[in-house]
Amino acid sequence: xxxxxxxxxxxxxxxxxxxxxxxxxxxxxxxxxxxxxxxxxxxxxxxxxxxxxxxxxxxxxxxxxxxxxxxxxxxxxxxxxxxxxxxxxxxxxxxxxxxxxxxxxxxxxxxxxxxxxxxxxxxxxxxxxxxxxxxxxxxxxxxxxxxxxxx
Amino acid sequence: xxxxxxxxxxxxxxxxxxxxxxxxxxxxxxxxxxxxxxxxxxxxxxxxxxxxxxxxxxxxxxxxxxxxxxxxxxxxxxxxxxxxxxxxxxxxxxxxxxxxxxxxxxxxxxxxxxxxxxxxxxxxxxxxxxxxxxxxxxxxxxxxxxxxxxx
Numbered sequence: 001x002x003x004x005x006x007x008x009x010x011x012x013x014x015x016x017x018x019x020x021x022x023x024x025x026x027x028x029x030x031x032x033x034x035x036x037x038x039x040x041x042x043x044x045x046x047x048x049x050x051x052x053x054x055x056x057x058x059x060x061x062x063x064x065x066x067x068x069x070x071x072x073x074x075x076x077x078x079x080x081x082x083x084x085x086x087x088x089x090x091x092x093x094x095x096x097x098x099x100x101x102x103x104x105x106x107x108x109x110x111x112x113x114x115x116x117x118x119x120x121x122x123x124x125x126x127x128x129x130x131x132x133x134x135x136x137x138x139x140x141x142x143x144x145x146x147x148x149x150x151x
Numbered sequence: 152x153x154x155x156x157x158x159x160x161x162x163x164x165x166x167x168x169x170x171x172x173x174x175x176x177x178x179x180x181x182x183x184x185x186x187x188x189x190x191x192x193x194x195x196x197x198x199x200x201x202x203x204x205x206x207x208x209x210x211x212x213x214x215x216x217x218x219x220x221x222x223x224x225x226x227x228x229x230x231x232x233x234x235x236x237x238x239x240x241x242x243x244x245x246x247x248x249x250x251x252x253x254x255x256x257x258x259x260x261x262x263x264x265x266x267x268x269x270x271x272x273x274x275x276x277x278x279x280x281x282x283x284x285x286x287x288x289x290x291x292x293x294x295x296x297x298x299x300x301x302x
Contacts, residue, residue, distance in 0.1 A: 002212060010207065017169075017203035049206040053165035056201045057299065067251065067258065094299040099219070101289030106219075110300060137221075137253035143236050149207055149214055149262060150243035 002047070005030060007151045009038055010048070014148040017051055057094070057110050064111040064138070068125065069103040071133040079130035080104070090124045103135075152197040157182065159301045161190055162199065166298065169203045214262040216269050217291040220277065221255035225284035234281040244272045255287070 002010075005028065012027040013019065019027065025035035042048040057065070072079045080098070087093055087107055095108035109125070111117035125134075154162075160180050164171060177187030194200050209217065224231060232250075239248050239259065247260040261277070263269035277286065 007212075010205075010212070014205050014207075017205045045211070047208050047211045049208055051169040052167065052204050052206055052296075053162070053169040054201045054204050055162060055166055055299070056198055059198045062300070067249075088297065091298075091300040094297050095294070096297065097219075097294045098292045099289040100292055102287060103289045106289075135254055137251040137255060137258060139249055140252055141250040143248040143250055143257075144240045144245065145247050146204065147246045147260065148205075149209060149212060149246070151212060
């Protein structure tokens, strides 16, 4: 289980992932040695999985981001597995999530522009197996991101 | 910015693990340490890498439930959007807020300790937001990030 020191370290690390261990220790109010040991322990314990670079897809020329919400035909055996396997083959899919609720699966899809999106939608998305229904939400703006946990 | 295959490989590798050193990446893709460092700096300077994200095991730090909410505003107009956005971004359990076009106006990613904690967040925090209308909830079962269209 995490204690207050662990949580303080993680909170500061989430806020500023680029901090050196020494600076992070300073923010969390512990010595560098303690901070380093705690980070090691949390890595070993699978609490701290790692760090990812966040890619700016817009800067790479992908102006369009659409959240596609699928309802699958659950009368088909393996509908989920076959759908997910096929969705992984589409390079423009950057996120795959499965849900309990009205929506079964959500795909986050990137496209260079609307023409590209339309082409993708017709040739790669509508051809995915076992789709019963699709709804699209087009991203206008990201107001809050980072996925920090409220530790 | 003009990107070649090596740049795309570097981006893909950093998106997976941002803590790898320039030296290690250089060895992997046949570059000297300084050459790899220069290329990585160029990716940052061109704005292709927005920053870093710390990846935590949410369950291990006590957040067992992630729910996506689709929120429709009951009243629209610029003031209501501003008010809603200001209030919703202040909720610590709300990890992401996206303004979308479609069936809903906003898409929220919410974490909670368990389902009853989620109910608390939903009732006390979300349903009391200014201008909030219809809310749809889908509980996240699984999630995978894909490398995306990088070559």
